[in-house]
Amino acid sequence: TINGDRLWNSLMEVAKIGATEKGGCCRLALTDLDKEARDLFVSWCKEAGCTIKIDKMGNVFARRAGKNNDLPPVMTGSHIDTQPTGGRFDGVYGVLSGLEVIRSLNDQNIETEHPIEAAIWTNEEGSRFAPAMVASGVFAGVFDLEYGLSRADEDGKTMGEELERIGYAGDEPVGGRDIHAFFEVHIEQGPILEEEELPIGVVTHGQGQRWYELTLKGVESHAGPTPMDRRKDALLGAARIINAVNKVGINNAPLACSTVGMINSYPNSRNVIPGEVFLTIDMRHPEDDMLSKMDAELRASIDAITEEIGLTQSLEQIFYYAPVPFDEGCINAVRSAANLCGYPNRDIVAGAGHDACYMSQVAPASMVFVPCIDGISHNEVEDAKPEWITAGCNVLINAMLEKANQ
Amino acid sequence: TINGDRLWNSLMEVAKIGATEKGGCCRLALTDLDKEARDLFVSWCKEAGCTIKIDKMGNVFARRAGKNNDLPPVMTGSHIDTQPTGGRFDGVYGVLSGLEVIRSLNDQNIETEHPIEAAIWTNEEGSRFAPAMVASGVFAGVFDLEYGLSRADEDGKTMGEELERIGYAGDEPVGGRDIHAFFEVHIEQGPILEEEELPIGVVTHGQGQRWYELTLKGVESHAGPTPMDRRKDALLGAARIINAVNKVGINNAPLACSTVGMINSYPNSRNVIPGEVFLTIDMRHPEDDMLSKMDAELRASIDAITEEIGLTQSLEQIFYYAPVPFDEGCINAVRSAANLCGYPNRDIVAGAGHDACYMSQVAPASMVFVPCIDGISHNEVEDAKPEWITAGCNVLINAMLEKANQ
């Protein structure tokens, strides 16, 4: 078992980097704060005797040698970036659990056959740079390196430039190497485990996702003297589309999710009928057929609404992955570990995207979930009980040990 | 009559200050560009022999002496600030017409009984600093000086600070003096005159306005694992309210206007259910009873929508004025001038707010409208024909002369 207090203290230490007034974290990808958190993780890993490698996407790998270093590593990891109003656990819990596994193995003088690696994946959130999980995606060969490095934020700064700036543009090739097994521990970010009073979720699948960008164009005009029947109000179109996006989610209940998270309206002046609106759409479902059905419903609604108001539209799907089935062997390793530790558990589908979803394309992979308070995440009030945090890492170390000695 | 070419050339000269790629103007109130345009106007007025006075709200008055300088002035004027994506005529046409009247009187050696004043009113658009027409409002005693100077932009900079910064915080008291008559010439900003092929509108009324600010609060949460039926999505509420605002306009057709011009959603991240939205509402009607009815409809809709989704709301009416009847004598002066010049014309209601609306509270006032292409304003493509521009200023000079010799 791991040292729960030490893990909790490390989490609280990193939570100071980008701490917000409401008790959350704002540590956007590749900012100075991201660098500060990475530096701290790297120094802790070095103290724990690890060697550090950084790849061209800024992914960080801290390696603890095994008995046979020609064998591929058993890897764990997650991300250290947050949402603009994020919490203290989303991502960083999985990163520091990797460190805690290594520290605990050291404490107990446990040698493994395979080497162990604890990873930080760059820009998982997809908030500063879209899409999400872009760096584990490059590692898994889903995106090419050029695509990854050229993702730009709202100010036009690219991931490549920002990696150089903060000193995390490494030399290692991205991916292309054998991984014996990959595990990721994460808070559930949904309500199920807490409601069922289970400390552990054995993650069997990740749901599919489609992300879109939509630009609507109408005619900018004066809000006072322009009669209602002569308007081409882009924001009115956006409003009806936001409502339609919500209906797509409701129509495909109970498993569908469908959200508009971002909207920018131009010129955004009180007495001007908006001429242009940009918005993003995020749709998810555990079944790919249903996700395709939702896509068709979305497109039909957008066509009808823009035609009715007289707007032009440009809709682009910028991100897609099919639902992910995790590896049977890794799922079983997680379930056995939970049972071994005596933690009540259930199988669960990941509602969020995770680096493990991409890693599952190039390695046997699965995940361990722990509850979070009220199922709330992507919110500064995101919270988790110390006993859950300890439980998840205990399951992780046992699942990793099973694989590392196979 | 005035010199149409000179007026047009002055307009095109000022249009260079803040010119945008699409042929419009971005000259927000109290920016360096506003200062540059003011400086140019002041230098032209001095060349035309005027004395300049600037009041504590930064309103600029260029005065041409009359035969009897104890008599109160006949004043004209408008604004030199624009929308972020504004045009080359909205406002500045009325300012430079004042200058052109003075230049033409000089050319023709015409002396008037009353002095003549041409004014720039600060921050008419209400875009950088809300509400609109705040400085003519202070002049008219509708707002007090402290209120006016403390209006802040989105960065928290106040009008008082910005007036100091650009050197237009004058010494003169704001208002409190006699004005014999006030006229303002402006593009219609709506489609009526162009459709009816009339170069002149005799403005008899300004419609009433109510501006609101609305903040909605829900619960920020993850777009992936948060089931549809557990969401409190502030942007979904905003979307339904935007649609309801539009319906209030349509329900009270044909004269009502009802618009959401500005929306800011937080945290505005693709995979976060928005927890908070700020939006503005602009409602207008020529009859005050109807405006009250619209207000009641708006409030009922907001209550129903926020309750259904489980959002909290804070709605504030930040700006109101009742419909404005202009002065019979001034209206007649405009109509007679149009007829004298042989311009086909009709009576018309101003759909936009204008400095003349506030001035009418402390002086006999009315307005002259000219058409604009496709009725479009608050848009970079805003345009007007030179013959309309000339016609409006010809009507202005004759209306002013009638009053200035009474």
Ligand SMILES: NC(=O)NCCC(=O)O
């Ligand atoms: N775990 C997590 O919050 N990932 C962000 C990507 C997503 O939106 O699913």
Ligand SMILES: NC(=O)NCCC(=O)O
């Ligand atoms: N004329 C004009 O555009 N005024 C701005 C204030 C308003 O929105 O009516």
